[in-house]
Amino acid sequence: MHLFNDLTRTKEKLTPQVEGEYKIYVCGPTVYDFFHLGNARPFIVYDTLRRYLEYRGNKVLYVQNFTDIDDKVINRAKEENISCQELAEAMIAEYFTDADGLNIKRATVHPRATECMDDIIDMIRVLEDKGYTYVLDDGVYFETGKYADYGKLSKRDFAGQEEQERVKHNEAKRNPSDFVLWKFKKEGEPAWESPWGEGRPGWHIECSAMNKRFLGDTVDIHGGGQDLIFPHHENEIAQSEAANEKTFVRYWVHNGFVNVDNEKMAKSEGNFFTVRDLSKQYPYSVLRFFMLQAHYRMPINFTKELLDAAENGWKRIQNFASNLSFLLGQEEKTATIADADLSELCERTKQAFEEGMNDDLNTADAFAAVFSLVREVNSLLAGHTFSHKALREVLDITLLLLDVLGLDPLEKTEEEIPSDILQMAEERSLAKKARDFAKADRLREEIIKRGWRVDDTADGTRLTRSE
Ligand SMILES: [Zn+2]
Incomplete structure:
Protein backbone atom coordinates (compact mmCIF):
# COMPACT_ATOMS: atom_id res chain seq x y z
CA MET A 1 0.00 0.00 0.00
CA HIS A 2 1.09 3.58 -0.69
CA LEU A 3 0.10 6.53 1.43
CA PHE A 4 0.64 10.24 0.83
CA ASN A 5 3.00 11.48 3.52
CA ASP A 6 2.64 15.21 4.17
CA LEU A 7 6.13 15.32 5.62
CA THR A 8 7.72 14.45 2.28
CA ARG A 9 4.76 15.48 0.12
CA THR A 10 4.98 12.22 -1.78
CA LYS A 11 3.15 8.92 -1.93
CA GLU A 12 5.30 6.48 -0.01
CA LYS A 13 5.22 2.74 0.36
CA LEU A 14 3.64 2.06 3.74
CA THR A 15 5.62 -0.20 6.06
CA PRO A 16 5.27 -0.52 9.83
CA GLN A 17 8.17 -0.44 12.30
CA VAL A 18 7.20 -3.91 13.48
CA GLU A 19 6.06 -6.36 10.82
CA GLY A 20 2.29 -6.86 10.93
CA GLU A 21 1.62 -4.16 13.51
CA TYR A 22 0.63 -0.51 13.00
CA LYS A 23 0.54 2.24 15.59
CA ILE A 24 -1.93 4.96 14.65
CA TYR A 25 -2.81 8.17 16.46
CA VAL A 26 -5.71 10.40 15.42
CA CYS A 27 -6.54 13.76 17.00
CA GLY A 28 -10.00 13.41 18.47
CA PRO A 29 -12.78 15.84 19.29
CA THR A 30 -12.90 18.63 21.84
CA VAL A 31 -15.90 17.48 23.83
CA TYR A 32 -18.01 20.59 24.33
CA ASP A 33 -20.74 20.00 21.71
CA PHE A 34 -22.08 17.51 19.16
CA PHE A 35 -19.70 16.96 16.26
CA HIS A 36 -20.52 18.17 12.76
CA LEU A 37 -19.99 16.54 9.39
CA GLY A 38 -16.61 18.24 8.93
CA ASN A 39 -15.40 16.92 12.29
CA ALA A 40 -16.67 13.45 11.34
CA ARG A 41 -14.49 13.17 8.26
CA PRO A 42 -11.18 12.29 9.96
CA PHE A 43 -12.92 9.85 12.30
CA ILE A 44 -14.43 8.01 9.32
CA VAL A 45 -11.35 8.23 7.07
CA TYR A 46 -8.85 6.89 9.61
CA ASP A 47 -11.30 4.27 10.84
CA THR A 48 -11.40 3.07 7.22
CA LEU A 49 -7.59 3.07 7.01
CA ARG A 50 -7.51 1.01 10.19
CA ARG A 51 -10.11 -1.43 8.86
CA TYR A 52 -8.16 -1.87 5.64
CA LEU A 53 -4.89 -2.55 7.47
CA GLU A 54 -6.74 -5.09 9.63
CA TYR A 55 -8.28 -6.66 6.53
CA ARG A 56 -4.73 -7.07 5.21
CA GLY A 57 -3.92 -9.10 8.32
CA ASN A 58 -2.25 -6.45 10.45
CA LYS A 59 -2.77 -5.73 14.10
CA VAL A 60 -3.58 -2.06 14.66
CA LEU A 61 -3.05 -0.11 17.87
CA TYR A 62 -5.35 2.86 17.44
CA VAL A 63 -5.45 5.85 19.77
CA GLN A 64 -7.92 8.73 19.48
CA ASN A 65 -8.09 11.27 22.28
CA PHE A 66 -10.80 13.39 23.85
CA THR A 67 -9.79 16.98 24.60
CA ASP A 68 -11.86 17.42 27.72
CA ILE A 69 -10.31 20.60 29.06
CA ASP A 70 -9.76 23.81 27.06
CA ASP A 71 -11.32 27.26 26.59
CA LYS A 72 -14.31 25.94 24.65
CA VAL A 73 -15.12 23.33 27.29
CA ILE A 74 -14.71 25.90 30.09
CA ASN A 75 -16.89 28.51 28.39
CA ARG A 76 -19.67 26.10 27.43
CA ALA A 77 -19.74 24.59 30.93
CA LYS A 78 -20.09 28.10 32.38
CA GLU A 79 -22.97 28.87 30.00
CA GLU A 80 -24.75 25.69 30.99
CA ASN A 81 -23.92 26.13 34.65
CA ILE A 82 -22.36 22.67 34.99
CA SER A 83 -18.82 21.51 35.68
CA CYS A 84 -16.37 20.91 32.82
CA GLN A 85 -16.32 17.27 33.81
CA GLU A 86 -20.11 16.92 33.59
CA LEU A 87 -20.13 18.58 30.18
CA ALA A 88 -17.28 16.41 28.89
CA GLU A 89 -18.88 13.25 30.24
CA ALA A 90 -22.17 14.03 28.50
CA MET A 91 -20.50 14.98 25.22
CA ILE A 92 -18.32 11.86 25.19
CA ALA A 93 -21.49 9.78 25.52
CA GLU A 94 -23.00 11.74 22.60
CA TYR A 95 -19.82 11.23 20.59
CA PHE A 96 -20.15 7.46 20.98
CA THR A 97 -23.81 7.51 19.98
CA ASP A 98 -22.93 9.19 16.67
CA ALA A 99 -19.67 7.27 16.20
CA ASP A 100 -21.45 3.95 16.74
CA GLY A 101 -24.12 5.03 14.28
CA LEU A 102 -21.41 5.83 11.73
CA ASN A 103 -19.88 2.42 12.48
CA ILE A 104 -16.59 3.94 13.63
CA LYS A 105 -14.83 1.27 15.64
CA ARG A 106 -13.82 2.02 19.19
CA ALA A 107 -10.17 2.98 19.42
CA THR A 108 -7.81 0.70 21.31
CA VAL A 109 -7.61 3.60 23.77
CA HIS A 110 -9.62 6.83 24.00
CA PRO A 111 -7.47 8.83 26.44
CA ARG A 112 -8.76 12.05 27.98
CA ALA A 113 -6.48 15.01 28.65
CA THR A 114 -7.58 15.23 32.29
CA GLU A 115 -6.57 11.61 32.82
CA CYS A 116 -3.07 12.15 31.44
CA MET A 117 -1.90 15.05 33.61
CA ASP A 118 1.12 13.16 34.96
CA ASP A 119 2.29 12.31 31.44
CA ILE A 120 1.78 15.90 30.34
CA ILE A 121 3.68 17.32 33.31
CA ASP A 122 6.49 14.79 32.86
CA MET A 123 6.97 15.80 29.25
CA ILE A 124 7.03 19.52 30.06
CA ARG A 125 9.61 18.79 32.76
CA VAL A 126 11.83 16.98 30.24
CA LEU A 127 11.50 19.91 27.84
CA GLU A 128 12.42 22.28 30.66
CA ASP A 129 15.47 20.20 31.60
CA LYS A 130 16.62 20.26 27.98
CA GLY A 131 16.27 24.04 27.82
CA TYR A 132 13.31 24.32 25.44
CA THR A 133 11.01 26.26 27.78
CA TYR A 134 10.68 29.68 29.38
CA VAL A 135 8.14 31.14 31.75
CA LEU A 136 6.02 34.23 31.19
CA ASP A 137 3.34 35.76 33.40
CA ASP A 138 0.56 33.56 32.00
CA GLY A 139 2.31 30.22 31.50
CA VAL A 140 5.22 28.02 30.48
CA TYR A 141 6.16 28.37 26.80
CA PHE A 142 7.97 26.24 24.22
CA GLU A 143 10.74 28.15 22.47
CA THR A 144 10.40 27.16 18.82
CA GLY A 145 13.65 28.89 17.88
CA LYS A 146 15.55 26.25 19.88
CA TYR A 147 14.14 23.37 17.85
CA ALA A 148 16.06 23.33 14.57
CA ASP A 149 13.46 21.43 12.52
CA TYR A 150 10.54 23.67 13.43
CA GLY A 151 8.36 24.09 10.35
CA LYS A 152 9.34 20.84 8.62
CA LEU A 153 5.74 19.64 8.29
CA SER A 154 3.98 22.86 7.36
CA LYS A 155 6.98 24.14 5.32
CA ARG A 156 6.36 27.64 6.60
CA ASP A 157 8.85 30.43 6.49
CA PHE A 158 8.88 31.69 10.04
CA ALA A 159 11.37 34.45 9.36
CA GLY A 160 8.71 36.44 7.59
CA GLN A 161 6.00 35.80 10.11
CA GLU A 162 3.87 38.70 11.11
CA GLU A 163 4.60 40.43 14.37
CA GLN A 164 0.82 40.35 14.99
CA GLU A 165 0.95 36.72 16.03
CA ARG A 166 3.21 37.56 18.91
CA VAL A 167 0.92 40.37 20.03
CA LYS A 168 -2.20 38.23 19.70
CA HIS A 169 -1.07 35.96 22.50
CA ASN A 170 1.64 37.37 24.66
CA GLU A 171 3.89 40.24 23.57
CA ALA A 172 6.73 38.90 25.62
CA LYS A 173 7.08 35.72 23.54
CA ARG A 174 10.59 35.22 22.16
CA ASN A 175 9.35 34.00 18.75
CA PRO A 176 5.90 34.64 17.27
CA SER A 177 5.35 30.91 16.89
CA ASP A 178 6.23 30.02 20.50
CA PHE A 179 3.30 28.31 22.13
CA VAL A 180 2.05 27.60 25.62
CA LEU A 181 2.70 24.24 27.28
CA TRP A 182 1.17 25.02 30.66
CA LYS A 183 -1.32 27.81 31.35
CA PHE A 184 -1.35 29.31 34.82
CA LYS A 185 -4.62 29.16 36.70
CA LYS A 186 -7.22 31.85 36.10
CA GLU A 187 -9.96 32.62 38.57
CA GLY A 188 -12.92 30.25 38.28
CA GLU A 189 -11.15 27.74 36.01
CA PRO A 190 -10.30 24.12 36.79
CA ALA A 191 -6.62 23.68 37.62
CA TRP A 192 -4.11 20.95 38.39
CA GLU A 193 -0.99 21.01 40.56
CA SER A 194 2.33 21.22 38.72
CA PRO A 195 5.96 22.17 39.39
CA TRP A 196 5.13 25.58 37.86
CA GLY A 197 2.07 26.17 40.00
CA GLU A 198 -1.57 25.37 39.50
CA GLY A 199 -2.85 25.46 35.96
CA ARG A 200 -3.84 23.39 32.96
CA PRO A 201 -2.09 22.13 29.82
CA GLY A 202 -1.98 23.93 26.50
CA TRP A 203 -3.73 22.05 23.70
CA HIS A 204 -0.72 20.67 21.78
CA ILE A 205 1.07 18.98 24.67
CA GLU A 206 -1.71 16.49 25.39
CA CYS A 207 -1.29 14.73 22.04
CA SER A 208 2.50 14.45 22.42
CA ALA A 209 2.09 13.07 25.94
CA MET A 210 -0.62 10.60 24.94
CA ASN A 211 1.34 9.37 21.92
CA LYS A 212 4.30 8.64 24.17
CA ARG A 213 2.25 6.95 26.88
CA PHE A 214 0.16 4.70 24.67
CA LEU A 215 2.24 4.20 21.52
CA GLY A 216 5.84 5.02 22.45
CA ASP A 217 8.32 7.56 21.06
CA THR A 218 7.67 6.76 17.39
CA VAL A 219 4.26 6.13 15.85
CA ASP A 220 3.67 4.81 12.36
CA ILE A 221 0.77 6.98 11.26
CA HIS A 222 -0.62 10.21 12.68
CA GLY A 223 -3.83 11.52 11.18
CA GLY A 224 -6.03 14.56 11.38
CA GLY A 225 -7.69 17.25 9.28
CA GLN A 226 -5.59 19.54 7.09
CA ASP A 227 -6.35 22.43 9.43
CA LEU A 228 -4.25 20.69 12.09
CA ILE A 229 -0.99 20.77 10.08
CA PHE A 230 -0.21 24.17 11.52
CA PRO A 231 0.15 24.90 14.32
CA HIS A 232 -1.10 21.75 16.08
CA HIS A 233 0.88 19.01 14.35
CA GLU A 234 3.94 21.19 13.83
CA ASN A 235 3.94 21.81 17.58
CA GLU A 236 3.40 18.14 18.39
CA ILE A 237 6.52 17.32 16.36
CA ALA A 238 8.55 20.00 18.11
CA GLN A 239 7.52 18.85 21.59
CA SER A 240 7.91 15.13 20.97
CA GLU A 241 11.16 15.22 19.02
CA ALA A 242 12.74 17.74 21.40
CA ALA A 243 11.75 15.64 24.41
CA ASN A 244 12.32 12.12 23.06
CA GLU A 245 15.11 12.76 20.54
CA LYS A 246 13.50 10.21 18.19
CA THR A 247 11.46 10.47 15.00
CA PHE A 248 7.94 11.21 16.23
CA VAL A 249 5.79 10.16 13.26
CA ARG A 250 6.73 8.15 10.18
CA TYR A 251 3.68 9.00 8.02
CA TRP A 252 1.68 12.19 8.47
CA VAL A 253 -1.73 11.98 6.80
CA HIS A 254 -4.31 14.76 6.56
CA ASN A 255 -7.80 14.74 5.16
CA GLY A 256 -9.46 17.55 3.20
CA PHE A 257 -12.30 19.71 4.46
CA VAL A 258 -16.02 19.38 4.10
CA ASN A 259 -17.09 22.65 2.51
CA VAL A 260 -20.38 24.46 2.34
CA ASP A 261 -20.56 26.90 -0.58
CA ASN A 262 -16.79 26.51 -0.89
CA GLU A 263 -16.17 27.58 2.69
CA LYS A 264 -14.84 25.12 5.25
CA MET A 265 -17.60 23.76 7.46
CA ALA A 266 -16.80 25.07 10.93
CA LYS A 267 -18.51 25.92 14.18
CA SER A 268 -16.91 29.36 14.08
CA GLU A 269 -18.41 30.03 10.63
CA GLY A 270 -21.86 28.92 11.73
CA ASN A 271 -22.27 26.93 8.48
CA PHE A 272 -22.26 23.50 10.05
CA PHE A 273 -24.59 20.51 10.17
CA THR A 274 -24.21 18.20 13.13
CA VAL A 275 -24.10 14.50 12.44
CA ARG A 276 -26.91 14.10 14.97
CA ASP A 277 -29.24 16.44 13.07
CA LEU A 278 -28.37 14.90 9.70
CA SER A 279 -28.96 11.41 11.11
CA LYS A 280 -32.59 12.34 11.61
CA GLN A 281 -32.95 12.87 7.86
CA TYR A 282 -30.57 10.23 6.52
CA PRO A 283 -29.43 6.89 7.89
CA TYR A 284 -25.92 7.08 9.37
CA SER A 285 -24.77 4.64 6.69
CA VAL A 286 -25.63 7.23 4.00
CA LEU A 287 -23.46 9.81 5.77
CA ARG A 288 -20.55 7.39 5.90
CA PHE A 289 -21.05 6.38 2.27
CA PHE A 290 -21.21 10.07 1.25
CA MET A 291 -17.92 10.77 3.01
CA LEU A 292 -16.03 7.84 1.51
CA GLN A 293 -17.20 8.41 -2.04
CA ALA A 294 -14.51 11.07 -2.32
CA HIS A 295 -10.77 10.55 -1.98
CA TYR A 296 -9.85 11.60 1.56
CA ARG A 297 -7.44 14.36 0.55
CA MET A 298 -9.96 16.07 -1.76
CA PRO A 299 -12.40 18.63 -0.43
CA ILE A 300 -16.03 17.53 -0.29
CA ASN A 301 -18.70 20.01 -1.15
CA PHE A 302 -21.73 19.48 1.03
CA THR A 303 -25.18 19.97 -0.46
CA LYS A 304 -28.50 18.26 0.19
CA GLU A 305 -28.58 17.23 -3.47
CA LEU A 306 -25.29 15.39 -3.13
CA LEU A 307 -26.49 13.68 0.04
CA ASP A 308 -29.67 12.61 -1.76
CA ALA A 309 -27.55 11.25 -4.61
CA ALA A 310 -25.43 9.36 -2.08
CA GLU A 311 -28.59 7.93 -0.55
CA ASN A 312 -29.68 6.64 -3.96
CA GLY A 313 -26.25 5.17 -4.68
CA TRP A 314 -26.16 3.40 -1.33
CA LEU A 405 -15.42 0.55 4.29
CA GLY A 406 -17.45 0.22 7.49
CA LEU A 407 -20.75 -0.40 5.74
CA ASP A 408 -23.28 -3.21 5.98
CA PRO A 409 -25.90 -3.22 3.20
CA LEU A 410 -28.02 -5.79 5.04
CA GLU A 411 -28.08 -3.94 8.32
CA LYS A 412 -31.52 -3.41 9.72
CA THR A 413 -31.50 -0.22 11.68
CA GLU A 414 -33.58 -0.07 14.80
CA GLU A 415 -35.58 2.81 13.37
CA GLU A 416 -36.98 0.42 10.78
CA ILE A 417 -38.43 -1.83 13.45
CA PRO A 418 -41.62 -0.26 14.82
CA SER A 419 -41.46 0.62 18.49
CA ASP A 420 -44.40 -1.64 19.46
CA ILE A 421 -42.57 -4.63 17.96
CA LEU A 422 -39.37 -3.68 19.81
CA GLN A 423 -41.34 -3.35 23.01
CA MET A 424 -42.97 -6.75 22.58
CA ALA A 425 -39.56 -8.32 21.93
CA GLU A 426 -38.22 -6.68 25.07
CA GLU A 427 -41.19 -7.95 27.13
CA ARG A 428 -40.69 -11.39 25.65
CA SER A 429 -37.03 -11.44 26.75
CA LEU A 430 -38.06 -10.43 30.25
CA ALA A 431 -40.77 -13.10 30.32
CA LYS A 432 -38.22 -15.71 29.23
CA LYS A 433 -35.82 -14.58 31.90
CA ALA A 434 -38.63 -14.90 34.46
CA ARG A 435 -39.37 -18.38 33.03
CA ASP A 436 -42.89 -17.31 32.06
CA PHE A 437 -42.75 -19.27 28.81
CA ALA A 438 -46.47 -19.09 28.13
CA LYS A 439 -46.27 -15.29 28.03
CA ALA A 440 -43.07 -15.41 25.96
CA ASP A 441 -44.74 -17.67 23.40
CA ARG A 442 -47.81 -15.48 23.24
CA LEU A 443 -45.68 -12.43 22.53
CA ARG A 444 -43.67 -14.32 19.93
CA GLU A 445 -46.84 -15.27 18.07
CA GLU A 446 -48.08 -11.71 18.20
CA ILE A 447 -44.79 -10.43 16.74
CA ILE A 448 -44.94 -13.02 13.94
CA LYS A 449 -48.57 -12.12 13.22
CA ARG A 450 -47.45 -8.54 12.63
CA GLY A 451 -45.00 -9.61 9.95
CA TRP A 452 -41.73 -10.02 11.86
CA ARG A 453 -39.44 -12.99 12.44
CA VAL A 454 -37.95 -13.62 15.87
CA ASP A 455 -34.67 -15.50 16.04
CA ASP A 456 -32.82 -16.16 19.27
CA THR A 457 -29.13 -16.07 18.39
CA ALA A 458 -25.95 -16.05 20.40
CA ASP A 459 -25.93 -12.26 19.93
CA GLY A 460 -29.43 -11.89 21.33
CA THR A 461 -32.84 -11.78 19.76
CA ARG A 462 -32.88 -10.85 16.10
CA LEU A 463 -35.93 -9.27 14.53
CA THR A 464 -36.24 -9.39 10.77
CA ARG A 465 -39.13 -8.62 8.54
CA SER A 466 -40.62 -11.88 7.26
CA GLU A 467 -40.44 -12.20 3.47
ZN1 LIG B 1 -3.64 16.29 18.39
Missing part, protein backbone atom coordinates in the same frame (compact mmCIF):
# COMPACT_ATOMS: atom_id res chain seq x y z
CA LYS A 315 -29.71 2.10 -1.84
CA ARG A 316 -28.60 0.46 -5.10
CA ILE A 317 -26.01 -1.53 -3.20
CA GLN A 318 -28.48 -2.33 -0.43
CA ASN A 319 -31.08 -3.58 -2.91
CA PHE A 320 -28.45 -5.65 -4.65
CA ALA A 321 -27.43 -7.35 -1.40
CA SER A 322 -30.97 -7.93 -0.20
CA ASN A 323 -31.92 -9.37 -3.59
CA LEU A 324 -29.05 -11.87 -3.41
CA SER A 325 -30.02 -12.73 0.12
CA PHE A 326 -33.64 -13.20 -0.98
CA LEU A 327 -32.63 -15.51 -3.84
CA LEU A 328 -30.60 -17.56 -1.38
CA GLY A 329 -33.77 -18.06 0.63
CA GLN A 330 -35.57 -19.45 -2.45
CA GLU A 331 -35.39 -22.98 -3.72
CA GLU A 332 -32.24 -23.59 -5.78
CA LYS A 333 -32.79 -23.74 -9.56
CA THR A 334 -30.56 -25.24 -12.22
CA ALA A 335 -27.79 -22.74 -12.82
CA THR A 336 -27.49 -21.41 -16.36
CA ILE A 337 -24.13 -19.76 -15.76
CA ALA A 338 -20.95 -21.46 -14.57
CA ASP A 339 -19.85 -20.96 -10.96
CA ALA A 340 -16.30 -20.49 -12.21
CA ASP A 341 -17.28 -17.45 -14.27
CA LEU A 342 -18.81 -15.80 -11.22
CA SER A 343 -15.81 -16.72 -9.06
CA GLU A 344 -13.61 -15.03 -11.60
CA LEU A 345 -15.79 -11.91 -11.47
CA CYS A 346 -15.57 -11.86 -7.66
CA GLU A 347 -11.79 -12.20 -7.80
CA ARG A 348 -11.52 -9.34 -10.31
CA THR A 349 -13.69 -7.16 -8.06
CA LYS A 350 -11.52 -7.89 -5.06
CA GLN A 351 -8.38 -7.04 -7.00
CA ALA A 352 -9.79 -3.75 -8.29
CA PHE A 353 -10.96 -2.88 -4.78
CA GLU A 354 -7.54 -3.55 -3.28
CA GLU A 355 -5.77 -1.66 -6.05
CA GLY A 356 -7.90 1.37 -5.19
CA MET A 357 -7.28 1.08 -1.47
CA ASN A 358 -3.55 0.46 -1.99
CA ASP A 359 -3.30 3.69 -3.96
CA ASP A 360 -3.39 6.15 -1.07
CA LEU A 361 -6.66 4.83 0.34
CA ASN A 362 -8.65 5.65 -2.76
CA THR A 363 -12.10 4.74 -1.47
CA ALA A 364 -13.69 6.30 -4.55
CA ASP A 365 -12.02 3.63 -6.71
CA ALA A 366 -12.91 0.97 -4.14
CA PHE A 367 -16.59 1.89 -4.45
CA ALA A 368 -16.27 1.91 -8.24
CA ALA A 369 -15.16 -1.75 -8.04
CA VAL A 370 -18.23 -2.63 -5.95
CA PHE A 371 -20.58 -0.76 -8.28
CA SER A 372 -19.09 -2.51 -11.24
CA LEU A 373 -19.84 -5.87 -9.59
CA VAL A 374 -23.41 -4.75 -8.88
CA ARG A 375 -23.88 -3.73 -12.51
CA GLU A 376 -22.40 -6.90 -14.00
CA VAL A 377 -24.22 -9.29 -11.69
CA ASN A 378 -27.54 -7.48 -12.12
CA SER A 379 -27.28 -7.76 -15.87
CA LEU A 380 -26.35 -11.46 -15.62
CA LEU A 381 -29.26 -12.11 -13.28
CA ALA A 382 -31.64 -10.61 -15.81
CA GLY A 383 -31.11 -13.57 -18.15
CA HIS A 384 -29.57 -16.32 -16.00
CA THR A 385 -30.00 -18.31 -12.83
CA PHE A 386 -27.13 -18.77 -10.38
CA SER A 387 -26.35 -21.73 -8.16
CA HIS A 388 -26.68 -21.01 -4.43
CA LYS A 389 -22.94 -21.44 -4.14
CA ALA A 390 -22.39 -18.65 -6.68
CA LEU A 391 -25.00 -16.39 -5.10
CA ARG A 392 -23.34 -16.91 -1.73
CA GLU A 393 -19.92 -16.10 -3.15
CA VAL A 394 -21.11 -12.86 -4.75
CA LEU A 395 -22.94 -11.82 -1.59
CA ASP A 396 -19.97 -12.70 0.62
CA ILE A 397 -17.47 -10.69 -1.40
CA THR A 398 -19.88 -7.74 -1.43
CA LEU A 399 -20.28 -7.87 2.35
CA LEU A 400 -16.57 -8.40 2.94
CA LEU A 401 -15.44 -5.43 0.85
CA LEU A 402 -18.12 -3.10 2.20
CA ASP A 403 -17.21 -4.09 5.74
CA VAL A 404 -13.70 -2.76 5.04
